[in-house]
Amino acid sequence: MRLLLLLFSLLAPADAAELMRTIDDVKPSIVGIGSLQQTRGPAIGFVGTGFVIGDGLTVVTAAHVVNDLVNSGQGATLGVLVRSGDSAQFRAARVVAMDKEHDLARLRITQGDALPALRLGDSGKVREGQELAFTGFPLGMVLGLHHVTHRCIVSAITPLATPAITARQLDGKTARQLQKPRYAVFQLDGTAYPGSSGSPLFDPANGEVVGVVNMVFIKGVKESAISAPSGITYAVPANYLKSPPSPGGR
Known part of the structure; x- marks a missing residue:
C-alpha cells in the first residue's frame, strides 16, 4: 500500500505537468464559432467552440452550433474568433460540410493566415x-x-x-x-x-x-x-x- 501511494505521489505531478504543456499546445488551435453584424451591439458574438485541423484553415465544430448561428443571425457574417493577445480577432468563414447525423460541421476560414492545427487520433x-x-x-x-x-x-x-x-x-x-x-x-x-x-x-x-x-x-x-x-x-x-x-x- 505504501509503495502504491509513493508511486502515485511521484506520478501525479508529472501527469499534471504533462497536461499543462498539452493545454499550452492546443489553445492556439481552439476558436470561438460566431458571427459579425455591424448593426447590432456587440457587433461580434459567439455561441460555441471549434478547433483547427488539416491545413490550418479548416475548423471543426458541432453542427447544431452552426445551425443556431445561421437561423438566428440574419444578415450576419459567419466566422471564427481567434484569441490575439488580450483581444479577439474575427475571421470570416463558410460552411463546407455538414454531418447532421453525427452533429459535426466543417468550416473554411476565408481570411488571414493558417492557424496551428490539431492532430486527429484514433x-x-x-x-x-x-x-x-x-x-x-x-x-x-x-x-x-x-x-x-x-x-x-x-x-x-x-x-x-x-x-x-x-x-x-x-x-x-x-x-x-x-x-x-x-x-x-x-x-x-x-x-x-x-x-x-x-x-x-x-x-x-x-x-x-x-x-x-x-x-x-x-x-x-x-x-x-x-x-x-x-x-x-x-x-x-x-x-x-x-x-x-x-x-x-x-
Whole structure:
C-alpha cells in the first residue's frame, strides 16, 4: 500500500505537468464559432467552440452550433474568433460540410493566415476509464474568449440517448429520427455548458483529438444546464471526421 501511494505521489505531478504543456499546445488551435453584424451591439458574438485541423484553415465544430448561428443571425457574417493577445480577432468563414447525423460541421476560414492545427487520433482505441480533457469556451459571451479546460474520464461508450417521447410528440420528423441507426458516443464525467459544444476532446499526453463535445445531459429545462449541471457530457468519436464529409452547408 505504501509503495502504491509513493508511486502515485511521484506520478501525479508529472501527469499534471504533462497536461499543462498539452493545454499550452492546443489553445492556439481552439476558436470561438460566431458571427459579425455591424448593426447590432456587440457587433461580434459567439455561441460555441471549434478547433483547427488539416491545413490550418479548416475548423471543426458541432453542427447544431452552426445551425443556431445561421437561423438566428440574419444578415450576419459567419466566422471564427481567434484569441490575439488580450483581444479577439474575427475571421470570416463558410460552411463546407455538414454531418447532421453525427452533429459535426466543417468550416473554411476565408481570411488571414493558417492557424496551428490539431492532430486527429484514433477514437476506436479509446476505452472506458481512460482519462481525457476538453478545452473550449463554456457559456460563450458570458465568460468571453477565455479558454477553459475540463479533465474527465470516459464513463461509458454508449449508444446516443434518445429523449423519451409521448405519442402526442411523435411527428414525421421525430419518427424519421428514431429510424436512423444509433451510433456509440463517449459519455464523460466532465461538466460542459452551452458554449462548450464543438470543443475538442483530447489525450492529455499528446493533444491528439479523439472526440468532439456535442451536448450535455440536461435535467429539466434548458436553463438547468447552467443552474444545476448534471455532470454528464457526450462527445462524438473523432473517427467520424475521417469519413468523407457531405458537401454543402445546410
